[in-house]
Amino acid sequence: MRGGQQAMAITEKQVLDALAAVRDPDKGGDIVSLGMVSGIVVRDGNVGFAIEVEPARGPRLEPLRRAAEAAVEALPGVVSVTAVLTAEAPRRQSRAAPTPHAHARPEAAARPALAPGVKAIVAVASGKGGVGKSTVAANLALAAKANGLSVGVLDADIYGPSMPRMLGISGRPRSADGRILQPMENYGVRCMSIGFLVAEDTPMIWRGPMVMSALQQMLRDVAWGELDLMIVDMPPGTGDAQLTMAQQVALAGAVIVSTPQDIALIDARRGLAMFNKVNVPVLGIIENMSYFRCPHCGQRSDIFGHGGARREAARLGAEFLGEVPLDLAIRETSDAGRPIVATDPDSPYAETFRVIAARIWEKVSENGARRAPPRIVVE
Ligand code: ADP
DSSP states (O other): OTTTTTTSOOOHHHHHHHHTTOBOTTTOSBTTTTTOEEEEEEETTEEEEEEEEOGGGGGGOHHHHHHHHHHHHTSTTOOEEEEEEEEOOOOOOOOOOOOTTGGGSOOOSOOOOSSTTEEEEEEEEOSSTTSSHHHHHHHHHHHHHHTTOOEEEEEOOTTSOOHHHHTTOOSOOOBSSSSSBOOEEETTEEEEEGGGTSOTTSOOOOOTHHHHHHHHHHHHSBOOOSEEEEEEEOOSSOSHHHHHHHHHSOOSEEEEEEOSSHHHHHHHHHHHHHHHHTTOOEEEEEEEEEEEEOTTTOOEEOTTOTTHHHHHHHHHTOOEEEEEEEOHHHHHHHHTTOOHHHHOTTSHHHHHHHHHHHHHHHHHHHTTSSOOSOOOOOO
16 A cells, blocks of 8 residues: 555645544643644655653653654655654643644744753854855854853754864763753863764754754753853754744844855845844854965965955945955864864964954843843744
């Protein structure tokens, strides 16, 4: 049967119908009627969804999670199923308008702040991949650390987590109680990345809301402790995943990394618009690979028509935070897990990153660091 129906696309309704057979062991009802299922994503037969449970019950509900996966796996045409438990606070009355998927939407009511010991969470984003967003994020984190702040890095780029490599961290996070993970650490900076949890060759099938679930878990189920600043390395682009993230994590602000090429700037513009839409202050734009400094003669060449980001920032009313040149030393150090700010602190590039990090912290502090813990949001 399974093979014969493979071509038929699985619908969200089929997933919900299958899940309606799964009962919550404590509450008696099924998990769909109880409103516990959210963020269903179906893509080429790969299904993902989240089951929201009260934090205290989380550790006991692994069997429920497995039962939910098994129920969906039994549907014809399903290739893989990934269910995650997300520990939500007890629900308040949702005021979301009833839509066909109202029961499958992430709850928009008040929720506890994620990583409450963190004073400010700043996203580093880019309109597209390959502009050096992760390189900049890693070096900014280390620069903020060098400026005297306590710093964490959350690698939210779950499509291509690069923080383990860039910060030179390997191994798996430890957990004392099987639920809360200790962050990894190097160069005095705490770090969590999906790259520590998932083998490199595991296909990443999570999309959209699943990205959000993973991110929430990395914020909520990690012992971040007290931190001044958390740098979030966002997935590239300005799609739904990024939007949800910007919406749900109480970001103090966002920094956009762009290369000088126009095309990248068009993407950067989208990033700017996205953060504006969800009222996250854009702290500014950093131009990466801004110009080329010849390692032999020291001469500077503006191979990409340098200056585009500065002009564009001015036009868009965003601050131009600084420019980082294209330099072999930056590439080699970041790809080898020895970011230049940590390993060559006397270099002019390290100084550039420290100045930018200081400006970011200044702006974040002016804005009152963390936005108030999310209030009730009416959709
Ligand atoms: P993204 O996160 O935007 O995909 P990465 O930070 O992974 O980009 O960078 C892509 C590649 O470019 C990496 O090999 C990185 O070392 C290199 N790179 C990034 N910034 C610079 C720079 N300023 N000079 C030289 N190489 C850079």
